[in-house]
Amino acid sequence: MELFQSPNLEVISITVAIAAVAAAAAYFYLNSKPKGCLDPENFRNFKLVKRTQLSHNVAKFKFALPTPTSILGLPIGQHISCRGKDSADEEVIKPYTPTTLDTDVGYFELVIKMYPQGRMSHHFREMKVGDYLSVKGPKGRFRYQPGQFRAFGMLAGGSGITPMFQVTRAILENPKDDTKVHLIYANVTYEDILLKEELDSLASSYPDRCHVYYVLNQPPETWNGGVGFVSKGMIEAHCPAPAADIQILRCGPPPMNKAMAAHLDDLGYTKEMQFQF
Template identity: 40%
Template structure:
């Protein structure tokens, strides 16, 4: 297992690799990775709520029928995972590592997300009310014993505030995986990505799956937009991936650039897409994930029934059809 400090050093700005949950650097390195279309991606929309007080938690009782491998995740039951470590990545974003039996596989496919839930009181009938939120792990699904979630903490976010309150050893309830885009190696010659904020997580999941596979020749181009340079999540990690892999390119743009900023400025424009992403083609797929405003500008949001809906915005104006765009 790769040590947490080494992984975070690639993932977060250097300023945030020095301490972990109040520990010293040496202490931190001693421990340490239906289709459900109605669930939005990590960066979209508000928390989801539903009521359930009768389901029991289970632990590692899911068996993959195809492989016979025991998996930590269960798509039908809520499972408790223990918080093993946490680290600050930016002023409002944290990395959370949850552990499970290392003899089991996580059971996550590319590209899939997890559902998390936390109790938020009771309804009028006295039943427990839960906040439910999807998150996409950024750790390699093939790693045993842990998975990592990158979570932006919002002032009014019930689920993200719950995560922020967790202490080492606390547990969180998880269900999944929830399949989003079923990726297969070389399914397209070129994949373009447009991500905003924490919408980087499904992009990173797919990009790393491509880059670690020597038989996958897919070209990957990412445009990553944020409010300011300080809000760019996992920049060091993305830069290392781009430096090591000639088939991965990343371009950053921010709304509020600093004086020494040399990247893009402002919203993703037609010019940025034309210059940085593959053009419309049967061999092209453009992935989009970000807050509703960004989605509306780039591709249009999903339909009311949470299906993909029509393509609009910048991508439609540039000639991309519905089969060339996937909205997380």
């Protein structure tokens, strides 16, 4: 009887051993993954390690995370709350979207346009390498899974490009995501265009999946993009048509957001097809 039962006992032992190894591997994997540095309830301080002036009123700020392998832990399309002091030394809190992803380990970056009367603009204008920025998050309603939509249409104005840029990078740099991106980006002048070099690089690297159309209210003499304000005709020409498997994202100044919502409604995009950051 013992000889008859021993093969079964051996199989059971091997099965238990395999299960134990698998469980141990899963535990190691889950616990070895970098944890995000953000706290949704409390502000945490991050050191400014590099500041790059991009134009007279735009700068890129690079902040170090606790270790070279740390990640910020910000879901795609969400933002962080930044706390600082205005010119009257009063506290101010404003949301910003990093241009980096969690694949950029050890640091995160913010591209900030500093307005003359902006309260948080004053804080960033005064920041020097070695200073700390208080950050809390993640924040935001946007949720995205690779392949969730066939295509995105994006309507951005001014600094509203930052969440669009983050989402676009996440999509295009994921080899398992074949979602297409159609971006209309509006500004007043050519000098106001943020992240143009990066956007042009993405469009050039992924010509079948990324299309960028610039619109300027005051274009230079030689200009082959759109002129004036973003119109219904521009949306029809450069964004995917209304469909259940597309979504239109918009982010810009309040007047632009309101105008774009009206255009989209007129063109037949349902509320489910639209999202405003």
